[in-house]
Amino acid sequence: MDTRNATVALLKEITSADVLREVNASLDSLEDNDAVDAAVAASEGIARLEAVRFRALAHLNRHRDGASSVVQEVALALSVVDGHAAGLVSTAAALTTRLPRTLGLLDRGQVGGYGAMKVATATAWLSDEDARAVDEVLEDRLPGRNSDQIRKAANHAAMMADRDGAGRRVERHRAGRRLSIRQGETGVASIEVEDGPVEKVAAAYTRIDREARALKTGGEARTLDQLRADVALDLLLGGQGGKGERAEVFLYMDLNTYLGVNDDPAELAGHGHIPASLARHIASGPDTVLRRIVTDPLSGQVLDLGRDRYRPTAGLGEFVRVRDRECRRPGCHRVAQACDLDHSVPWQHGGHTADTELIDLCRRDHRLKDEPGWVYRLASDGTLTITTPTGQSYDSTPPPLHEPRTEEPPF
Secondary structure, eight states: OOOOHHHHHHHHHTTTHHHHHHHHHHHGGHHHHHHHHHHHHHHHHHHHHHHHHHHHHHHHHHHHHTTTTTHHHHHHHTTTOOHHHHHHHHHHHHTTTTTTTHHHHHHTSSSOHHHHHHHHHHOOOSSSHHHHHHHHHHTSSTTTHHHHHHHHHHHHHHHHHHHHHHHHHHHHHHHHHHHEEEEOSOOOOOEEEETTOOHHHHHHHHHHHHHHHHHOOOOOOOOOOHHHHHHHHHHHHHTTSSSSOOOOOOOOOOOHHHHOOOOOEEEEETTTEEHHHHHHHHHHHTTOOOEEEETTTTOOEEEEEEOOOOOOOTHHHHHHHHHHOOOSSTTTOOOOGEEEEEEESGGGGGGOOSTTTTEOOOOHHHHHTTTOOOEEEEOOTSOOEEOOOSEEEEEEOOSSSSSSOOOOOOO
């Protein structure tokens, strides 16, 4: 067995199911104090394993010269979202170069991986020399602290190390302002202005709060929190009392569900499944446009896109977007309307502009496809196979619009 295989085999042995099964079987016999000690020991072990993971990711990043595609490969391999993968890769690079003492705390189980990421983020703007100085100062301050305490301690130490740079950091943070959406549980989502100028955020909240309180009359059943949320969304959609802009969203619902024959869940592109009752409520809205989509009864995949609707069809591109619903890279949930249509086989290499070769990819993953070592293959059944530079393969198939069925419809 070569060194590479031996390393992986040793890691699997350390965390083997047999060993953990024996540990789990003994937990029921522990007293309360012993149970706490067991939890602490497990957390220390997890921290040590996270140190191993950070070193492995740092090695991969160095070997690939810091290519941006490393983040996407890590996201696929570890089944994490891209933002978390980016944090893991950047933290791995910092721990193995600028923050060796924090990495040592991980090795000793005194700080967890999440806390280490807080240190890496707080010191990212410092020079290598200042980062190492902060790392040395924090070595004795971090053990026993939770992640919020670690964040505050690291931010304070970083600011003390470079007070002039702290001002530049504020400017960079404000320049990085962005709007993000986070899909929540069934039927809800969150929208957030991240790193907005504090004075504008405070003023916006004051306005929202003032209008919400003005609505809180004796007959208003909504709470202030609910009113603030409703006011904020109304302002975003309607501006200052003007006509609201309409946005297109894709809601996938079986005809039987729409008619109330069954209560199968529907799917809102970019969000996921929603209950039939909520889907029918959305579908019955005054501005709703219904489309007929023909699916293969055996697979549930889209075969044809109906042409009867209020607005003219965009043809092939619209068909592909309706079929795919989201970016086709596994783990990316950007809705198809915000994606690029791309050839699975590049046009210059013989690709064709047909539904059998077109896929939806968000702009970042579109660029990723063209990087060296990434191979995309689209099968006739719509399955996209992505092979990464390390030879790992991941399949992506648009989920069927309904479960395969063989029975005839009830009408």
